[in-house]
Amino acid sequence: MLGRRERRQRAENALARLRSVLGLALGAAVGGHEQALLHKRQLEFERAVQRIGLAKATRDREIAEQLTDPALAPVWERITRERDDSYAEWRRDGLGAVRELVAAHTPGPAGQPWQEWLGTLGTDPGVRSPRLWRIGTAHVEHESPEHGFPLAVPLLEHAHLRLNSARGNRTAVDSIVETLLLRLLSTFTPGLVRLHLWDIGHLTGPLPNLHPLTAAGLLVVHDPTRLDDLLALLAGHIRKVHANALRAGRTTLKDACAAAGRRVEPWRVAVLFGNGERLDEEQYRELNRIARTGPDAGVHLVLVDMPVSASSPLETVTFTDAEQASSSITGPGVVVRADPPVSASVASRAAAAIRDDMVVRRGRPRSFIDLLPRVLGQESSREELRTVIGFDEGDPIELVLGDATPHALVAGPSGSGKTNLLYAMLGGLAARYSPRELELYLLDFKEGVSFAGLTPGTKDPSWLPQARLVGVNVNTDREFGLALLRYLSQELARRAEAAKRQEVTKLAELRDAEPEVSWPRVVAVIDEFQALFSGRDQITQQAAALLEDVARRGRSQGIHLVLASQDIAGIEAFWGKPAVYDQCTLRIAMPKAKRVLAQDNLAANTLPRWHVVVNHDSGISHGNEVAHVPDASSRGTFDELQRRLWREVESSAPRLFDGAHQPSLLTTAEFATPRGPVLGQIIDVADRAAVLRLEAAPGRNLAVLGTATEDALAVLASSALSLGRAYAPGECEFEFWCHVESLRDNVLAVADALHRRGHTVRTRFDASIADMAEETCPGKRFVFFYAVDGATQLLERKEVGAVQSGLDKFRSLLKHGPAGNVHTFGWWRGVARLKDTLGFGGNDDVGAWVALDVQGSELNQLAAGQLVDWSPRPHRAVFFDRTTHSRPDVLIPFDPTSALEER
Structure with missing residues (x-):
C-alpha cells in the first residue's frame, strides 16, 4: 500500500514539474x-x-x-x-x-562657371570627351547649401539625360539644357558637336538664344509635326556610323576616333521637349532603339518630359517644384538645384561667335591641299585604304577601300566631274601611302590622256611613285583591259598561295606573317570600264569571268577595283554577273548618275555640279554622304603633289600604254638586246615585244598577211633591223626581194640601214626574183620577200626545158630552207594568196604569221585548230606561232623610222 502511494506521489510531482x-x-x-x-x-x-x-x-x-x-x-x-x-x-x-x-572629370567648360568660359571658342579636338558635365548643385536635405557639391552627369560617349519639369514650370529645365549645350559647344572645336532641337509645343523652336547656330548648320530645329523624320535621321546616322566603325575593325565610334587620333565623326545631340505624355507605339519603340544604340555611335539624347524605357544608359533629374529636384545619380535625400541661368545676351553672343568661326572655316574655299595629310606617306594600308575625297560644309568626307568595302563603282555623265573625282582620290591615296603600301594600275578607255600625266613626259619628267601601269586611249584595245584583269587574277593567285603557305586568310595577317615581303594593297582604276563589254565576243566573256573572280576574291588579298563609267545601266555582260555589282559596296554617284545607287535612292538627281554622293552601304539611302570635291586636276594641284612625291620618294617609272601612239622600235628593250626578229609591241601589262624564235627546224618562216601596207612594211622592217642587231657582221646575210616598184624606196632604206651596220645585203627588184637562193647557208641567211603575190606571174613562169618553176623553187625554199639556216619573211596580201603560194600540204612550212586587216574567220585554218576571235582595226595585228602559242597575241607594229636613221 505504501509503495503505491509513493509511486503516485512521484507521478504527481513529475506532472507538476512538467506543468511548470x-x-x-x-x-x-x-x-x-x-x-x-x-x-x-x-x-x-x-x-x-x-x-x-x-x-x-x-x-x-x-x-x-x-x-x-x-x-x-x-x-x-x-x-x-x-x-x-x-x-x-x-x-x-x-x-x-x-x-x-x-x-x-569636368575640365574647362564642362565644369567651370559659365562666366569663366562662355564666349571663347573650344579647342578640344574631340578624340576624348570629359566624363562628366555639370548641370547644377546638390546638397543633403536639411543641410546648408554651403555644404553642397557640384552635380555632374555623364553624357557624351556614356549616357543620355532625362529631365522632368515641375508641372507648369519649365524654367529651371530650360536653363539646365541651354547651359549644358553651351558647355558642349564651347569645349570642342566648332563643328564637332551638332545639335537637333524638337519641341512638341513650339512652332518657332525652343532655346532661342542658341538659334544663331542654325546659320552654320550646327543646330537644326525640327518641325514639331515631323518627329518621325528626326527619329529616322538619327537611326540612319547610327547605322552609318556603326558600319563605318566595323569597316575600320572597331566596335564603337569612340574606338574608331581613338585609333585615328582625331574625331572622325561629330557628336549628334538631340534635345526633345515633350509634354509628359507617351509617344505613339512606333515612335516610342524607335526612340528606345536610338537610346540603346546611340552612345556607341556618338548620338545622345536630352529628353525633357519624354517618357522612355529605363533599359538604356540614362540619368534622370526630376523637379518637384520650380527650384528643387532629385536625381538618379545621387538618389533620395539629396536636393538638386539648377545653376543660375546664363545671361540671354551673353548666350546669344557666344552662339554667334561659334557660328562665325564655323562660317569662316567653311567660307574659305576648300582646295586640293585640304585633301592631303600634313605629313606625306606615313599611313599603313595593313587594314584598309582611307582618304578624304571632299567636304560637307567644311567637314571631311572619307572614302574607304578595305575588307568591308572592297571595290568601288563610280558613275556620272560626261561633264559631271568624274575625272576630277578620280584625281582627288588618287592624290589623297598617294599622299597617305608609300609605294610599299599602295600600287596603282590605271586604265582609261575613253579617248584622251587623263592619266598620261602620271608618267614621265617631255615637259614634265616626274611620275606618280605609286603608279605601276598607266593605260590611256585604250578605247579600241580591249585586250589591254583583259590583260590587266588577267594580271590581277594571277597576282590574286600568288597572294592566295602565300596566305595558304602561312595558314592565314587576310592580307593583314599575311603581312604580319611575312614582314620582310612587300605586300602592298593594289588598286586598279578602270575608267569607262563598260568598253570591256562592248562586243559579243571572247574578250567580253573572259573579261566578265575575270572581273567576277577578282571582285569576289580580291577582298581578302588587298586587291581593289574602282570601276568608273558614264552610265552602267546598259552593260549587259556586267549585269549578268551580280557578284561584281554586289561586291562593289562603295558607290560614288555624280550628278544625274543612274543605277549606281539603290533603286529608291534618288540623291544624285539633285546634286549640284562638283558634288558627289559617297555611299559605303551598297547605295542604300541611309549611307549617303554628300561631298563637294575640290579642283584636283588644274595646274598646281595634283601635278604639284606628284612632283613633290617624285622628288621625295624613290620609285621606278610606271609603264605607259598609249593606244593612240605607235611605239618606237628604237626604244623597246627587245630591240636593244635582240634575241631574234622583233615583230611588234604585245598589248599586255608587261612591257614586252613579240620576238619570233628562229632555229634550224622546219616551218621557221614568217608570213605577214593583209593589205595594210604601212603596217606590213613596219613589221618587215622591224624584223630585219632587229636581226641586224642580233648578229654581228659576217654572221648572217640579208636578201630583199621586191617586184612592186612603189615599195622600192622602203626596201632600199632597210637595206641601207643594214649595210651601214656592216652586213652583207643583196636586193632584187627584177625578174631575178624567180631565181631562188640556195636552201642552205653556212651562217644565217634571211630572205625578205615583199608582196609575194605581186610576183606570182614571175614565179609561175617556167623556162623552156626547165623542170621547176620559180614557184616550185620558192616552195622548196620554204620547206627546206629553215633546216639549212635560211629563213623567209614573206608578205602576202591575203590568206587565200598565201595558200595559193604554199600549195597543197604547204601550211606547215610557215609556222608563224602576223595578220593585219584580215578577219579572224579567215585565220582559223592557219591557227592549228585554235579559234581566232579577231576583228581588224588600224595599226593593230595579231601574231600566232604554232610552236609557242595557245592563243594569238595582239600586236602594235613598231614605228621603225628612228631605227632606220640610226648611225
Whole structure:
C-alpha cells in the first residue's frame, strides 16, 4: 500500500514539474512573440524613414503619430544620432572627395562657371570627351547649401539625360539644357558637336538664344509635326556610323576616333521637349532603339518630359517644384538645384561667335591641299585604304577601300566631274601611302590622256611613285583591259598561295606573317570600264569571268577595283554577273548618275555640279554622304603633289600604254638586246615585244598577211633591223626581194640601214626574183620577200626545158630552207594568196604569221585548230606561232623610222 502511494506521489510531482516547465516555455514564447512584433514594428518604422528620407520624415504626419509610441522613440533617436555622425563624417571627408571627383572629370567648360568660359571658342579636338558635365548643385536635405557639391552627369560617349519639369514650370529645365549645350559647344572645336532641337509645343523652336547656330548648320530645329523624320535621321546616322566603325575593325565610334587620333565623326545631340505624355507605339519603340544604340555611335539624347524605357544608359533629374529636384545619380535625400541661368545676351553672343568661326572655316574655299595629310606617306594600308575625297560644309568626307568595302563603282555623265573625282582620290591615296603600301594600275578607255600625266613626259619628267601601269586611249584595245584583269587574277593567285603557305586568310595577317615581303594593297582604276563589254565576243566573256573572280576574291588579298563609267545601266555582260555589282559596296554617284545607287535612292538627281554622293552601304539611302570635291586636276594641284612625291620618294617609272601612239622600235628593250626578229609591241601589262624564235627546224618562216601596207612594211622592217642587231657582221646575210616598184624606196632604206651596220645585203627588184637562193647557208641567211603575190606571174613562169618553176623553187625554199639556216619573211596580201603560194600540204612550212586587216574567220585554218576571235582595226595585228602559242597575241607594229636613221 505504501509503495503505491509513493509511486503516485512521484507521478504527481513529475506532472507538476512538467506543468511548470510548459508554463515557463509558454510565457517565454509569448514574450518572444511580443518582442518579435516590437522588433518588426521598429524595422518597418526605420525602413519607412529611410524610404522617404530623414528630412521628410520629420515633416511626415504618419511618422509623427508613430513617434508617440515609446517603443519607437529609441529607433528615432538612433537614426538621428547616426545621421548626425554620418553628416559629420560627410562634411569632414566625403564632401571634399565628391568635389574633387567632379572637378577631375569636368575640365574647362564642362565644369567651370559659365562666366569663366562662355564666349571663347573650344579647342578640344574631340578624340576624348570629359566624363562628366555639370548641370547644377546638390546638397543633403536639411543641410546648408554651403555644404553642397557640384552635380555632374555623364553624357557624351556614356549616357543620355532625362529631365522632368515641375508641372507648369519649365524654367529651371530650360536653363539646365541651354547651359549644358553651351558647355558642349564651347569645349570642342566648332563643328564637332551638332545639335537637333524638337519641341512638341513650339512652332518657332525652343532655346532661342542658341538659334544663331542654325546659320552654320550646327543646330537644326525640327518641325514639331515631323518627329518621325528626326527619329529616322538619327537611326540612319547610327547605322552609318556603326558600319563605318566595323569597316575600320572597331566596335564603337569612340574606338574608331581613338585609333585615328582625331574625331572622325561629330557628336549628334538631340534635345526633345515633350509634354509628359507617351509617344505613339512606333515612335516610342524607335526612340528606345536610338537610346540603346546611340552612345556607341556618338548620338545622345536630352529628353525633357519624354517618357522612355529605363533599359538604356540614362540619368534622370526630376523637379518637384520650380527650384528643387532629385536625381538618379545621387538618389533620395539629396536636393538638386539648377545653376543660375546664363545671361540671354551673353548666350546669344557666344552662339554667334561659334557660328562665325564655323562660317569662316567653311567660307574659305576648300582646295586640293585640304585633301592631303600634313605629313606625306606615313599611313599603313595593313587594314584598309582611307582618304578624304571632299567636304560637307567644311567637314571631311572619307572614302574607304578595305575588307568591308572592297571595290568601288563610280558613275556620272560626261561633264559631271568624274575625272576630277578620280584625281582627288588618287592624290589623297598617294599622299597617305608609300609605294610599299599602295600600287596603282590605271586604265582609261575613253579617248584622251587623263592619266598620261602620271608618267614621265617631255615637259614634265616626274611620275606618280605609286603608279605601276598607266593605260590611256585604250578605247579600241580591249585586250589591254583583259590583260590587266588577267594580271590581277594571277597576282590574286600568288597572294592566295602565300596566305595558304602561312595558314592565314587576310592580307593583314599575311603581312604580319611575312614582314620582310612587300605586300602592298593594289588598286586598279578602270575608267569607262563598260568598253570591256562592248562586243559579243571572247574578250567580253573572259573579261566578265575575270572581273567576277577578282571582285569576289580580291577582298581578302588587298586587291581593289574602282570601276568608273558614264552610265552602267546598259552593260549587259556586267549585269549578268551580280557578284561584281554586289561586291562593289562603295558607290560614288555624280550628278544625274543612274543605277549606281539603290533603286529608291534618288540623291544624285539633285546634286549640284562638283558634288558627289559617297555611299559605303551598297547605295542604300541611309549611307549617303554628300561631298563637294575640290579642283584636283588644274595646274598646281595634283601635278604639284606628284612632283613633290617624285622628288621625295624613290620609285621606278610606271609603264605607259598609249593606244593612240605607235611605239618606237628604237626604244623597246627587245630591240636593244635582240634575241631574234622583233615583230611588234604585245598589248599586255608587261612591257614586252613579240620576238619570233628562229632555229634550224622546219616551218621557221614568217608570213605577214593583209593589205595594210604601212603596217606590213613596219613589221618587215622591224624584223630585219632587229636581226641586224642580233648578229654581228659576217654572221648572217640579208636578201630583199621586191617586184612592186612603189615599195622600192622602203626596201632600199632597210637595206641601207643594214649595210651601214656592216652586213652583207643583196636586193632584187627584177625578174631575178624567180631565181631562188640556195636552201642552205653556212651562217644565217634571211630572205625578205615583199608582196609575194605581186610576183606570182614571175614565179609561175617556167623556162623552156626547165623542170621547176620559180614557184616550185620558192616552195622548196620554204620547206627546206629553215633546216639549212635560211629563213623567209614573206608578205602576202591575203590568206587565200598565201595558200595559193604554199600549195597543197604547204601550211606547215610557215609556222608563224602576223595578220593585219584580215578577219579572224579567215585565220582559223592557219591557227592549228585554235579559234581566232579577231576583228581588224588600224595599226593593230595579231601574231600566232604554232610552236609557242595557245592563243594569238595582239600586236602594235613598231614605228621603225628612228631605227632606220640610226648611225
